[in-house]
Amino acid sequence: MGDTVSEESGRRRTLPGFGLTMGLTLTWLSIIVLIPLAGLFLKTFELSLDQFWAILTSRRTLSALRISFGLAFAAALVNLVMGMIIVWVLVRYRFPGRRIFDAIVDIPFALPTAVAGVALTALFAQKGWLGAPLAELGIKVAFTPLGIFVAMIFIGFPFVVRTVQPVLLDLEVEVEEAAASLGASRWSIIRRVIMPSLVPAILTGFALAFARAVGEYGSVIFIAGNLPNVSEIAPLLIVIRLSEFRYADATAIAVIMLVVSFLIIFAINRIQCWAQKRGAAAVL
Numbered sequence: 001m002g003d004t005v006s007e008e009s010g011r012r013r014t015l016p017g018f019g020l021t022m023g024l025t026l027t028w029l030s031i032i033v034l035i036p037l038a039g040l041f042l043k044t045f046e047l048s049l050d051q052f053w054a055i056l057t058s059r060r061t062l063s064a065l066r067i068s069f070g071l072a073f074a075a076a077l078v079n080l081v082m083g084m085i086i087v088w089v090l091v092r093y094r095f096p097g098r099r100i101f102d103a104i105v106d107i108p109f110a111l112p113t114a115v116a117g118v119a120l121t122a123l124f125a126q127k128g129w130l131g132a133p134l135a136e137l138g139i140k141v142a143f144t145p146l147g148i149f150v151a152m153i154f155i156g157f158p159f160v161v162r163t164v165q166p167v168l169l170d171l172e173v174e175v176e177e178a179a180a181s182l183g184a185s186r187w188s189i190i191r192r193v194i195m196p197s198l199v200p201a202i203l204t205g206f207a208l209a210f211a212r213a214v215g216e217y218g219s220v221i222f223i224a225g226n227l228p229n230v231s232e233i234a235p236l237l238i239v240i241r242l243s244e245f246r247y248a249d250a251t252a253i254a255v256i257m258l259v260v261s262f263l264i265i266f267a268i269n270r271i272q273c274w275a276q277k278r279g280a281a282a283v284l
Contacts, residue, residue: 037258040255040258055253061234061237063230064236065234065253065260067231067232068235069264071145071149072214075149075210076210079156079159079205080202083160084160087160090161090165091168108154108158113218114218116219117221120150120154121222121223124141124147124150144231145230147223148223151216155216156209156210159208159212160205160209162205163204163208167201176194203268203269203271203272203275206268207264210264214261215235215261217236238250238254
């Protein structure tokens with residue numbers, strides 16, 4: 001009798017049309033994501049293993065990958081720290097113009113990447129508003145790897161803010177006040193009350209900012225200088241190989257970027273799941 005009731009309740013919990021919606025989901029994901037990625041991998045089979053390894057280990061490819069992934073990771077770390085500060089100010093304080101500042105965060109989302117690149121280049125050029133005083137200090141931003149770093153920060157920081165902001169909004173201030181009334185220090189409140197709830201969202205924002213920075217092209221090429229082995233990013237190298245009609249070479253570099261990005265994001269997601277379980281255990 002109990003098993004029958006359990007089975008009936010289980011059937012009632014199942015959403016109507018599950019088979020149809022699941023089929024549409026798998027079909028759409030296959031058409032949009034899986035089939036194009038499979039075609040990318042199949043294209044690399046035109047290369048022998050030696051040719052693929054030669055492309056991977058060439059100085060120009062390694063330099064472009066190091067610049068793209070290294071600067072993207074550094075930019076994501078900066079966005080993580082500064083994004084958390086921005087989120088805290090926007091959520092926990094009320095001040096004139098707060099809504100305007102909140103709307104400014106979304107500008108990199110809506111701004112065309114080419115416009116962002118031109119704006120940053122004009123701003124940090126040697127005669128630009130910020131470039132000129134920096135040049136007097138011996139710091140050159142435009143047409144250097146530092147310019148790539150600045151562009152990646154610009155296009156990535158909204159991801160951290162918009163990912164963490166709703167979680168912090170849902171975090172009740174009364175819980176922090178209760179912890180403080182029980183004698184907890186500020187550091188203890190941050191470490192034991194606030195952070196367990198925010199860590200999964202923080203990691204998600206970091207992963208999104210990193211992924212966006214790695215694949216960014218439009219805003220970076222204007223300010224990068226695009227010198228091989230100096231300031232050439234991997235997406236630009238792919239475009240160059242395509243313009244040279246070396247399609248297999250381009251797809252080989254793209255596959256390398258895809259695999260490395262997937263492994264990094266997968267690791268971050270596993271850490272995120274661990275943080276969620278640990279946070280749930282702490283609450284219990």
